[in-house]
Amino acid sequence: MSDSSLIQSVNPYSTNDQLVKVALSRIDASLRKPMVFFFSASVIWLLLGTLFAMLASLVMHWTWLRDLFGGIEPLSFGVVRTLHLNVMAYGWATNAAFAVSLWIMARLARTEVRHLGLLFVAAVFWNVGVLVGIVGIFKGDMLSVEWLEMPAYATPILVLSYAMIGVWGLISFRFRNNEHVYVSQWYILAALFWFPWLYTVAQLMIVFIPARGVVQAITNWWFAHNVLGLFLTPVGLASVYYFMPKVLGKPIHSYYLSVLGFWSLALFYNWAGVHHLVGGPIPVWVQSAGIVASVMMVIPVIVTGINHHVTMIGNFGALKFSPTLRFIVFGAVSYTGTSLLGSAMALRDVSVVTHFSHFTVAHAHHGMYAFFTMVMFGAIYYIMPRLMQREWPSIFLIKAHFWTAAIGVTIYLVGLHIGGWIQGWELGKTDTPVVEIGIKMIPWLMSRSAAGIILTASHIFFAIHFFWMLSNSSALRRVGPALFQPTETVKS
Amino acid sequence: MWSLYVSIVGVFAMMFLLSAVYALHWASKNGQFKNFQEGARTIFDEEEPEGVPTDYFPGQIPGHKK
Numbered sequence: 272m273s274d275s276s277l278i279q280s281v282n283p284y285s286t287n288d289q290l291v292k293v294a295l296s297r298i299d300a301s302l303r304k305p306m307v308f309f310f311s312a313s314v315i316w317l318l319l320g321t322l323f324a325m326l327a328s329l330v331m332h333w334t335w336l337r338d339l340f341g342g343i344e345p346l347s348f349g350v351v352r353t354l355h356l357n358v359m360a361y362g363w364a365t366n367a368a369f370a371v372s373l374w375i376m377a378r379l380a381r382t383e384v385r386h387l388g389l390l391f392v393a394a395v396f397w398n399v400g401v402l403v404g405i406v407g408i409f410k411g412d413m414l415s416v417e418w419l420e421m422p423a424y425a426t427p428i429l430v431l432s433y434a435m436i437g438v439w440g441l442i443s444f445r446f447r448n449n450e451h452v453y454v455s456q457w458y459i460l461a462a463l464f465w466f467p468w469l470y471t472v473a474q475l476m477i478v479f480i481p482a483r484g485v486v487q488a489i490t491n492w493w494f495a496h497n498v499l500g501l502f503l504t505p506v507g508l509a510s511v512y513y514f515m516p517k518v519l520g521k522p523i524h525s526y527y528l529s530v531l532g533f534w535s536l537a538l539f540y541n542w543a544g545v546h547h548l549v550g551g552p553i554p555v556w557v558q559s560a561g562i563v564a565s566v567m568m569v570i571p572v573i574v575t576g577i578n579h580h581v582t583m584i585g586n587f588g589a590l591k592f593s594p595t596l597r598f599i600v601f602g603a604v605s606y607t608g609t610s611l612l613g614s615a616m617a618l619r620d621v622s623v624v625t626h627f628s629h630f631t632v633a634h635a636h637h638g639m640y641a642f643f644t645m646v647m648f649g650a651i652y653y654i655m656p657r658l659m660q661r662e663w664p665s666i667f668l669i670k671a672h673f674w675t676a677a678i679g680v681t682i683y684l685v686g687l688h689i690g691g692w693i694q695g696w697e698l699g700k701t702d703t704p705v706v707e708i709g710i711k712m713i714p715w716l717m718s719r720s721a722a723g724i725i726l727t728a729s730h731i732f733f734a735i736h737f738f739w740m741l742s743n744s745s746a747l748r749r750v751g752p753a754l755f756q757p758t759e760t761v762k763s
Numbered sequence: 764m765w766s767l768y769v770s771i772v773g774v775f776a777m778m779f780l781l782s783a784v785y786a787l788h789w790a791s792k793n794g795q796f797k798n799f800q801e802g803a804r805t806i807f808d809e810e811e812p813e814g815v816p817t818d819y820f821p822g823q824i825p826g827h828k829k
Contacts, residue, residue, distance in 0.1 A: 294810060295808070295810050295811065296810065379805075379806070381808070449805060450793075450794075451795065451801070451802050451805045452790070452793075452795055453802065453805050453806060454802075455806075464782070468775060468778075468779060471775075472771070472772065472775050475771060476768065476771070476772075480767070482768055486768070513806060516803070516806060517806060517811065517817055517818075518816060518817055518818040519816060520807075520811075520812070520813055520814050520815045520816045520817065521813070521814070522800070522803035522804050522806075522807075522813065523803050525799075526799040526800055526802045526803035527799045529803075530795075530796065530799070534787070537783065589816060592816075592818075592819050592820060593816065593818040593819060593820075594818065594820055595818045596818065652818075653817075653818055662821040662822070663821050664821070665821075666820045666821055666822070669820065
């Protein structure tokens with residue numbers, strides 16, 4: 272069955288395969304190689320992205336460091352900040368998103384996993400593409416389009432490898448042994464389908480056949496916001512909808528609400544990106560459409576929030592014993608917070624203060640770190656023991672990782688939201704010299720660097736633990752279908 | 764040039780819209796919107812059944828001594 276050719280697997284009319292229901296442990300074991308590759312790559316990118324983040328943060332307030340790097344172009348703020356964004360978005364986040372979403376897809380399909388070679392090759396090529404793009408930015412080939420800074424020569428590698436990954440996801444969906452399509456599958460399928468649409472349209476209209484004038488800016492922000500909203504957010508939510516009930520052993524509070532949340536997100540999110548251009552030189556009706564869609568996003572957010580939080584009611588004790596749940600719940604709460612704040616920030620009166628200030632940077636980290644990254648950490652803590660058939664070696668490192676990540680990102684968000692608001696407010700006044708505002712920002716930027724140091728420690732804990740687990744063949748091994756069953760522990 | 768953009772964006776937008784409509788139609792025809800609470804239980808099975816938590820700190824399972 273798994274020997275079917277790729278053509279047979281893609282074309283629904285060319286195969287008569289009988290689907291056999293397969294045990295979860297067998298699916299986990301068969302996925303080990305590509306998933307471990309994706310996760311290892313993502314952890315390495317995370318460390319590299321953290322280094323760039325620290326450099327970008329420190330030069331904002333340490334003038335001696337800025338002077339030291341002054342003559343070295345690849346270390347200037349503009350390059351280092353861009354390297355940070357691209358390494359984190361396409362290296363860390365996307366690798367983790369691929370692994371987590373494809374693992375969930377394969378598990379929910381409950382059948383033999385096919386064409387793993389294809390997935391492995393795609394995983395390697397995706398990372399080659401990201402590396403080519405990052406080196407391109409480093410050596411000065413960066414494009415001046417936010418979220419699309421990678422040079423055009425990296426694009427074909429990324430598109431091709433993404434296509435292979437997407438096709439693999441579709442094949443695992445097509446050969447599912449479960450009539451019902453769980454809400455996580457909806458989110459993941461949509462994410463796999465939306466990303467190539469966004470990426471190809473944006474590349475065509477901005478890089479390969481550039482549109483003129485403000486159309487580029489509109490396309491740019493349509494793309495940039497939708498990478499978050501239509502690719503990473505669905506993967507994050509799919510993970511919450513899978514892991515939260517799985518860890519608790521209790522179905523989600525209301526399945527009806529979860530389906531409503533999915534379809535309303537699909538309807539509204541695509542329009543919201545232009546709120547980045549509120550007040551800019553684009554037609555007012557386009558801005559208004561973006562603002563309306565951003566406010567309409569309150570519907571899926573409230574629906575999803577109610578569902579997550581009500582599922583947790585009465586089960587908070589579980590946070591004590593489950594590492595995965597700690598990260599997932601932190602992420603789910605942050606999703607509600609960042610999304611509601613994002614809707615408010617789209618309003619003209621709020622945007623006039625928050626736009627072009629550190630507030631926007633804080634908001635981006637609220638979504639990408641406090642929500643998405645925390646959910647991915649939780650997912651990795653759940654998946655890795657099942658792939659490797661062994662426990663995480665250290666309870667201390669898990670707890671240290673969680674608390675440093677949670678405290679670090681909280682300091683980051685509090686400091687930069689407040690500082691950003693003050694900055695935006697002052698910039699709106701005509702009587703305050705800009706230099707004074709810059710000096711006023713220094714303590715808040717220092718609080719960001721302090722948070723960055725804590726987050727760096729957190730990532731180092733996580734990386735040490737991750738690679739320790741990979742290499743630790745003498746760790747406690749578990750046999751049998753479900754891990755963590757006390758009766759079936761063996762020491763290898 | 765504008766007609767090129769309109770056709771690129773138009774084709775993509777139409778493809779997107781039609782596939783969304785098709786997905787919604789398929790889901791409705793396939794009974795995906797019926798019996799919602801049963802749908803929520805499809806993530807559980809014999810190996811990882813409902814009612815059994817599946818994640819702990821290593822070696823720290825309540826009521827179990829190593």
